[in-house]
Amino acid sequence: MPDSTVATRSALLLRSFRKTFPSAVRGEGVYLWDAGGKRYLDFSGSAAVNFIGHGVQEIPAAMAAQGKQLEFVHSSQFTTPVAEEYAQELLDFAGKNFSEGCVYFTCGGSESIETALKLARQYQVEIGQAKRYQVLSRNQSYHGATLGALSVSGNKRRRDMYVPMVLEFAHVAFPYCYRCAYDCTDGCRNCGQEYAADLEKAIEAAQGQAAAFIFEPVSGATLGAVLPPPGYLQSVAEICRRQGVLLIADEVMTGMGRTGRNFAVEHWEIAPDILVAAKGLSSGYAPLGAVIMTKRVADAIANGSGSFLHGFTYNAHPLSVAAGREVLKVLQREKLVQAADPERPGSTAAALRHALESLRDSKAVGDVRGIGLLWGVEFVADQATKKPFAPELNFAGRVGQAASKRGLLVYPMQGCLDGISGDHLLIAPPAVITAKQIEWAVERLREAIQEASAQV
Ligand SMILES: Cc1ncc(COP(=O)(O)O)c(C=O)c1O
Numbered sequence: 077m078p079d080s081t082v083a084t085r086s087a088l089l090l091r092s093f094r095k096t097f098p099s100a101v102r103g104e105g106v107y108l109w110d111a112g113g114k115r116y117l118d119f120s121g122s123a124a125v126n127f128i129g130h131g132v133q134e135i136p137a138a139m140a141a142q143g144k145q146l147e148f149v150h151s152s153q154f155t156t157p158v159a160e161e162y163a164q165e166l167l168d169f170a171g172k173n174f175s176e177g178c179v180y181f182t183c184g185g186s187e188s189i190e191t192a193l194k195l196a197r198q199y200q201v202e203i204g205q206a207k208r209y210q211v212l213s214r215n216q217s218y219h220g221a222t223l224g225a226l227s228v229s230g231n232k233r234r235r236d237m238y239v240p241m242v243l244e245f246a247h248v249a250f251p252y253c254y255r256c257a258y259d260c261t262d263g264c265r266n267c268g269q270e271y272a273a274d275l276e277k278a279i280e281a282a283q284g285q286a287a288a289f290i291f292e293p294v295s296g297a298t299l300g301a302v303l304p305p306p307g308y309l310q311s312v313a314e315i316c317r318r319q320g321v322l323l324i325a326d327e328v329m330t331g332m333g334r335t336g337r338n339f340a341v342e343h344w345e346i347a348p349d350i351l352v353a354a355k356g357l358s359s360g361y362a363p364l365g366a367v368i369m370t371k372r373v374a375d376a377i378a379n380g381s382g383s384f385l386h387g388f389t390y391n392a393h394p395l396s397v398a399a400g401r402e403v404l405k406v407l408q409r410e411k412l413v414q415a416a417d418p419e420r421p422g423s424t425a426a427a428l429r430h431a432l433e434s435l436r437d438s439k440a441v442g443d444v445r446g447i448g449l450l451w452g453v454e455f456v457a458d459q460a461t462k463k464p465f466a467p468e469l470n471f472a473g474r475v476g477q478a479a480s481k482r483g484l485l486v487y488p489m490q491g492c493l494d495g496i497s498g499d500h501l502l503i504a505p506p507a508v509i510t511a512k513q514i515e516w517a518v519e520r521l522r523e524a525i526q527e528a529s530a531q532v
Contacts, residue, residue, distance in 0.1 A: 103130025106509045108485070116480070119517045120487035124296065124329045124450065124504035125360040128406050135361040135402045142398035151391050159392040162401040166353075169338050169404065170368050173347040178374040180367040180384070181392040181400075185328035185354035186220030188365035189290075192350050193224050194386050196288035196322045199349075199373050202380030205320065208287040212278050212321070216250040216495070218298045219290060219326050228290050231298045232495025246278040250295070251305050254443040254454065255462065255493065268308030276315045288322040288350075293340040296329035299492050300452025300500035301445055304344065313346040322373070323348040328365070329450065332356035333407055334504065336417035336425050336448035343447070349373050359407075359506075362399035412507040416448040425449055427511045431518040432503065438522060440471070440529045451503040454492060455525075457532075464497045469532050472499035478524035484517055 090097055098110035106129060108116045118126060128135075142158060149156060163179040170177075180195070182188045193211050200208035213219065215230040226235045227242035230250070235242070249257060251264055251271040258267040279286045293309065295302040316323045325348035330340035334356055337343055341351070350373060354365035377384055390396075407413065415424040425448045432451050435441045442456030455472060457465045465471040467490055476488035492498035505517070 105129045105131065106506050106513055114483065116483050116485045117513060117517050117520075118485050119479075119503055119505050119509075119521070120485055120501075121356075121449075121504045121506050122360060122485075123355075123487055124334065124502065125355045126506045127333060127356040127449075128359045128403055128410070128412060129506045129508035132359075132361075132406055134406060135359075135399050138398045138402035139362060139395050142394050146394055148394060150389065151387065156392070156394050156397075158394055158401060159397045162397050162404070165401065165404060166366060166368060170351055171338065171342065174351070174368055174370055176371040176374075177369050180369070181397055182354075182365040182367070182388060183363040183390050183393065183396065184365045185352070186222040186225045186365075187388060188328070188352045188354055188367050189220045189225040189228070189326065190222055191367045191386060192290070192324050192326075192352050193228065193288070195350060195367060195369065195373065195384065196324060198381075198385060199322060199376045200287045202376040205287075207284050208320075210245045210282050210285045210287060211324075212246050212248065212275065212282070212286055212289045214250045214291055215247045216252065216295070216298050216492070217247075217290075217292055217326075218296055219292075220328075230495075231491070233491050246282065248274045248278050250299065250302070251308055252295075252299055252302050252492075253305060254302075254445065264305030264308075268305035269311055271305075272308055272311035272315060275312055276319070279315065279319045279321055286319065286321045288324050289316050290324040290326055292326045292328075292330065293344070294330050294335060294447060294450060295452075297487065297489050297502055300454060300489060300502050301447070301450050302452065303445060303447055309341070309344040309346050313348070322350060324350040324352065326352050328352055328354040329356075329504075332404075333413035333416050333507065334448055334450050336413065336419070336423070338413060340447075357403070358396065358400045359403045361403060362396040363393075364396040364400045366400075407507075410508070415507045418448050424507060424509060424511070424514075427514050428503075428505070428509075431514050434518065435522060435525070438525045438529070440525055446503070449504055449507055452500050453503065453521075454498070454500040464493050465499055465532060467491075467497045470499075471528055471532060472501055474528035474531055475499075475501060475521075475524050478527040479521055482520040482524060484520040484524070486521065 102109040167174045213228040218231040219225045219229045230247045253264045331353040351368040358364035418425045443454040457463045472488035487502035
C-alpha cells in the first residue's frame with residue numbers, strides 16, 4: 077500500500093509535520109506576501125530579526141557587488157577589506173567601551189554564543205585562571221539552539237530533551253516583575269538587589285570555577301520583553317567585575333537599535349566585556365552574527381598565546397558582512413535607532429507603546445511590557461489572580477493563528493510562568509512601520525485575542 081502522507085510531505089524538514097506553512101515569495105517594507113497573493117503585516121519582524129524593513133534593494137545590491145568581486149576566502153589565509161571596515165564600524169557603533177576591541181563574525185546567534193563562551197574560557201586561561209570554565213546564566217533565558225548555547229539557556233521547552241547532552245552550570249533566578257518571586261508591590265525597586273545577590277551566591281558556590289555570566293538585557297522569546305528592575309543590571313555588572321567573572325551581554329534580539337539604543341545595555345549604562353549580536357545585525361538579509369569584545373579581552377589573547385583557538389569555515393563570510401555593513405548604513409541614514417527610542421516624543425516606539433497598552437482592556441491580557449520596538453503581551457485566564465491558561469489550550473498559538481488569518485504576523489510563545497504554562501506574544505516590528513500600520517495591526521490583534529478567547 078502506498079503511503080499517502082509521503083506524496084504530500086515536503087522534502088524540506090520543516091518546523092512541524094502537523095502545520096501547513098504558506099510559501100513566502102516577496103517582501104517590501106513591513107509586508108510579506110505568500111504565493112497565493114495574501115499580504116501579511118510583519119508585526120514581529122519574523123522573530124525580532126527584521127529592523128530596516130523588507131525588500132531594501134541596497135542590501136542585495138551590496139551583496140551582489142561583493143559577490144562579483146570576491147565571493148569567499150578562508151580566514152586562515154586572508155582577511156578582506158569589507159570585513160575589516162565593517163568590524164571597525166561596528167566597534168564605533170558599540171561605543172567607547174569597545175574602543176580598540178575586536179569583532180569576530182559568524183553566521184548567526186547560536187554560533188556567536190558558542191564563540192563567546194569559548195572566548196570567555198580562553199580569556200581566563202590566558203590570564204592564568206585556568207580553573208575557570210563555568211558559564212553561569214539565568215532561568216527562563218534563551219541563548220540559542222546549539223548544545224553549548226542550550227547548556228546556558230533556561231528555556232525549558234527548548235532544552236529539556238537535550239539536557240543529558242549538555243553541561244549543566246548554575247542557572248540563577250530571573251527578575252520577572254509581573255510574577256515577582258518576592259511578591260513585591262514596588263515594581264521590583266528593591267528586589268532587583270535580591271536577584272543580583274543570587275548571582276553572587278552562585279559564583280561563590282562555583283568555587284573559583286566561574287568564567288562568565290551570560291544574560292539578555294531584556295528577555296527575548298522566553299519571557300517576552302521583560303525589563304530588568306532598577307539597579308539590578310548595575311549590581312550584576314559590579315558583582316562580575318569584583319569576582320573576576322566576564323560579563324557577556326546576549327544582544328542577539330535586543331541589539332542594533334531594537335530597544336532604541338544601539339545596544340540595550342546602554343539604557344542601564346553597564347559595560348559588558350563581550351557583546352553578542354545577530355538578527356538585526358543583517359536584518360535577515362544574510363546569515364550573520366558578531367561577537368564584539370573589549371580591548372581587555374582581545375589583549376589577553378594577543379599578549380598570551382596569540383591565537384583564538386576557534387574557527388568556522390564561514391566566519392566573516394564576505395557576502396554576509398557586505399550585507400551587514402549595508403544594513404548598518406541604512407539604519408543610520410534612516411535614523412531607525414531614533415525611531416525605536418521610547419524617550420523621543422513622537423517616535424515609532426512611543427506610538428507602539430500607546431497602541432499596545434490599549435490591549436489591557438481585553439480580559440485575557442494580563443501584562444503588556446517592553447521597550448523601544450520590543451514588546452511582550454502576556455495572556456491570563458484571570459486578570460486578578462494572574463492564573464495562566466492551561467498549556468494544552470495553546471492560547472498564544474490560537475491568537476497567532478487568528479492574527480495570521482487576518483494578515484498579521486506575531487510571535488506566540490508558551491512557558492513564561494514555569495517553562496510549560498504561561499502564554500505570551502512577542503511583538504517586534506520593523507522600525508519603518510508607520511503609526512497607521514501600528515493602529516491597524518493592534519486592531520487585528522485585538523480581534524484575534526477575542527477570537528481565541530471565544531474558543532477556550
Ligand atoms: C537572545 C538570543 N540569543 C541567541 C539566539 C540564537 O540565535 P540564532 O537563532 O540566530 O542561532 C536567539 C534566537 O532567538 C536569541 O533570541
